[in-house]
Amino acid sequence: MVGICLVALSFCYWYRKVHGCKERKRTQGGSFEEKSMVRKEMFCFRTDDLESLSETMEQYTFVPLDSKVSFDLEQLLKAAAFLVGKSGIGIVYKVVLEKGLTVAVRRLEDGGSQRFREFQTAVEAIGKIRHPNIVSLLAYCWCVNEKLLIYDYVPNGDLATAIHGRTGMTYFKPLSWSIRLRIMKGLAKGLAFLHESSPKRYVHGNLKTGNVLLGENMEPHISDFGLNCFAYTSEESIPVQGEQMTIGTPQQGSPYALTPTHSSTPGSCYEAPESSKVIKPSQKWDVYSFGVILLEIISGKSPIMQMSLSGMDLVRWIQLSIEVKPPSEVLDPFLARDSDREHEMIAVLKIALACVHASPDKRPSMKNVSENLERLVSST
Structure with a gap:
């Protein structure tokens, strides 16, 4: 009950903060057509800032990026909202609008130093991406001390929870091989699209199972694309996951007990080794992260838990394990029911x-990986 009250107070504070700004009409040029957007422009006063009045009064803009957006900012702020999660990129709410449309609203951490044009350029580039396996950005709001991103709501949680469960779950059903294969195939398609077919041949740069959301039919949707520039802390908090399996480790004194190459923070176990030396992300970083996700899906082992239990990351553990025992030994024991598809x-x-x-x-390129998975799936 206390938690529910805190969530309600948090969202009410947000609503009052935004809605309390004085609304007015104003015409301003931009890179988007007026007929394709709904604008609410407001003055927002920052009482904690000593800048002049003209500098503290900023425009508040609500910009739809998709034809399905039939609501405005007023309706969005009055809708029922439920806290979904929090990360270094901000707080995420599930918002249920009056007509039954459900959206996900990410309230970004304060980024007052980022001006509107910078924010607009970054967000509208993300908003142009449309693919069945990438979460669609539907609209955005901007003010000097409030930045909101409105997405399609994806109902079945993230892939990390689907694989490992979560503390407090009363029932956990491991994914079948067919569903895992479907997820891997869709994820490869979405990432290949970002790399090969999107307007700028993008790099995700932060791919992990916590950023892969699952739809009604357990189809994967890549989330958090393009948000690294909005992050204000280094890592997300580590989720406590239940139903973990016992993970075997090499014996002490074995030549396979190697020094870990990554720290045990949530994102680092998915990062390519070269990421610690090169500042600019590359598509090959994403390929590495995708490979870690595949290993996580087929082994059922969490990279974070593997690091804490064995002192080495999941990649190294599997590489060394298959040198001394059959590859089938690293597969998730829950997949034994699908033993006829072990190949x-x-x-x-x-x-x-x-x-x-x-x-x-x-x-390999993600296009090549996707094609190989497609052939594998089509042969089943």
């Missing part, structure tokens, strides 16, 4: 190991 699992394992090659140049 497919081993094929995916080989694809994953190619993706996590230590040399970026030797990793």
Whole structure:
């Protein structure tokens, strides 16, 4: 009950903060057509700032980026909202509008130093991305001390929870091989689209199971694309996950007990080794992260838990394990019920190991990976 009250107070504070600004009409040029957008422009007074009045009064803009947006800012702020999660990029709410439309609203951490044109350029580039396996950005709001991103709501949680469960869950059903294969196939398609077919051949840069959301039919949707520039803390808090399996580790004194190459923070276990030396992300970083996700899906092991239990990351643990025992030994025990499809699992394992090659140049492209998975799926 206390938690519910805190959530309600938090959202009420947000509503009052935004709605309390004085609304007025104003005409201003921009890179988008007036007929394709709904604008609410307001003055927002920052009492904690000593800047002049003209500098503290800023425009508040609500901009739809999709034809399905039939609501305005007023309706959005009056709708029922439920806290979904919080990360270094901000707080996420599930918002249910009057007509039954459900959206996800990400309230970004305060970024007063980022001016409107910078924010507009970054967000509208994200808003142009449309693919069945990428979460669609529907609209955005901007003010000097409030930045909101409105997305399609994806109902079945994230892939990390689907694989490992979560503390407090009363019932946890492991994913079947068919569903895991569907998820891997869709995820590869979405990432290949970002790399090959999107307007600027993008890089995600922060791919992990917590950023893969699952739809009504357990189809994957890549989220948090393009949001790294809005992050104000280094990492997300580590989710406590239940139903973890016992993970075997190499014996002490074994030549396979290697020094870990990553720290045990949530995102680092998915990062390519070269990411610690190169500032600018590359598509090969994403390929590596995708490979880690494949290993996580087929082994059922959390990279974070694996690091804490064995002292090495999941990639190294699997690479060394298959040197001393059959590849089938690293598969999720829950997949034993699909033992007649073990050859497919081993094929995916080989694809994953190619993706996590230590040399970026030797990793396949996501287009190639997607095509290989497509052939595997179509042969089943």
